[in-house]
Amino acid sequence: MLRKTLTPLRLGLAATALGITLPAWSLNILVTNDDSCTAEGINVLMDALEAAGHTVTMYAPAGEQSGRGGAISTNIGANFGISNVGFHGPTSADNRYCVRIPAENPAEGAEDEEITISASPKDSALVGLALMADNPPDLVVSGMNDGQNIGKGAYSSGTVGAAVAAVEKGYPAIAVSHNRFTAEDGMSFAALANFVVDVIAELEAGRTDGAPLLPPGTGLNINNPVGPPRGIAHTTLGQLDLKFGPNTNGEGGAAVLFEGILSLGELVGEAQAEALAANPDATVEDFANAGLDTNDEASMSVAGYITITTLDGDLTAGLRKRELMALKLRELGAGGE
16 A cells, blocks of 8 residues: 655755655555544644645545544445535635535525535544555545544544544554643644654654554544643543533533543642653653552553554454353353243
8 A cells, every 4th residue: 555656866965955854655645534524633644744745635524523433424325525625615725625515404594505514523534545445545544633632531532533434445554633722842743743744754754664553443533732742642532531510500411521630639648740841851760659650541641641452443352242142141042041
């Protein structure tokens, strides 16, 4: 799926004169998201990937689709609409497409008018893969999301859902999310986009000839911390979760809350947190010695690390759990008697 790019001599000389480093490999990349085709994050990412020399095409929802996870349109026979205009205006280039779908239940009296709604993130990724079938992408990148997608909340994330959809189809994929509460001295959208470019370059450098960028069935989930990153931590999704709780306004219903402690002081104690914060050279081992779960995505984000979690898109339980269930259900008959 990788396409080696032979750069003409005159282009190479011009690049050298301008101080531009051209990549040894130019990848064909599909970019999607859940914030819409006109969102800042995805367009900054497109700019960075193009500046790095990659061929990039965007297929993203026409409107905001956060939290849609693996949602997919099931209106069989409906035709997706592809254009350079989203619900919030036009995109900035011809290779940046917005994806819509006809509404299943248009408003009364609108039978003669075509009413469209935004495609979901998974819809958009699958539409892009279908339209790029003659020249399949080497990589799918979903993001950059406005807000982190860490812990169990990633399960419902449209950003992660689109990446997982690509992984399920056999394409390597990266989901990338920008911390909404990033400090002034933290990573900007542009800095995080450049980090993604570096990740791709590193994957290219370690790739054996003819192999995909990532092992089959593999994706990455990348999130930046609030402040300047201390380094990179390879993590698991961990236990941070969305939860439903009683509505505090007394009107009943349920409120959506985040479950989990996002204060380093509450995780390791205020004294140790202050000592670690004051030590710019603190290592992952130092955080572990202080009692932090250094495998947990949210914990390492709080500690100040860019987190990279490897995903496989496979919901199947491990071998031991499968064997245990087979043992527990060994007397079960097929007839339901």
